[in-house]
Amino acid sequence: MPELPEVETTCRGIAPHIVKRRVVAMIIRESRLRWPIAAEVEDRLIGARFLGVRRRAKYILMDTDQGTLMVHLGMSGSLRIMSADAPALFHDHVDIVLDDHHCLRYHDPRRFGSMHWLKEMSHPLLDSLGPEPLAESFSGAYLYERSRRRRASVKQFIMDGKVVVGVGNIYANEALFLSGIHPKRASGRVSVARYEALVAAIKEVLAKAIAQGGTTLRDFVGGDGQPGYFAQQLRVYGRQGKPCRVCQTTLKEIRQGGRSTVYCPACQR
DNA sequence: ATGACAACCTGTGGGC
């Protein structure tokens, strides 16, 4: 479920509850995530004290005095603060038990998420990631330069984590609509001016979604269990067959790289 | 280097 705004919401939700807390136990009910949770994670985490929570792309980085716990939520993961004695439900794979009788509980039906231990600030999974979409350095000029001579569609281009991180399917659809760009247009044939508009739209839609606590489509909950409220502001995602909110043209759905794309054939060129 | 696609896994909703 989580795209960047949902991951950011999770970081902000859990940080006040884990920072300064010490880990007294780790309960791993299911270690088979995208990659098996290494024994090292438990070995190093127990006894460690949390110092802060950061985000890089869709990875949650929980810094401790012993190193950093890196968690990815995959397609269906969530992290919540619970009472340590709250009964574990189906797919509650991991509890990180804190010294205040609470725990950080990882729930993930599809198990596409992951947990790693970082000793240094580098890790193969982080090394080839593109810039953060909300960073100053992410600009129309940057996208223009990176896209020259590329034939991939503009939608697949902005969803490529080596180009820019954190633009998932929902927000890619939304940003392309907001900037009036047809999702199938070749990325190498988009002007710098239109890339400026696209970057502005990406930043705007992500910032607004973060401000609303993310998008809850089905069951996303933030670190404190609250749903996100951005879904009601979606312009195109999930609205195929419905009228465009700007021009009333029926929104069209196509498939790109196995993912659904929804767009307005009149507004997007 | 780029791009197309399968793979990982479970749950759900639509069509028949």
Next chain:
DNA sequence: TGCCCACAGGTTGTCA
């Protein structure tokens, strides 16, 4: 009502 297939917020790895 029930069954089966397609698809769901992500990313990596492989192969052409």
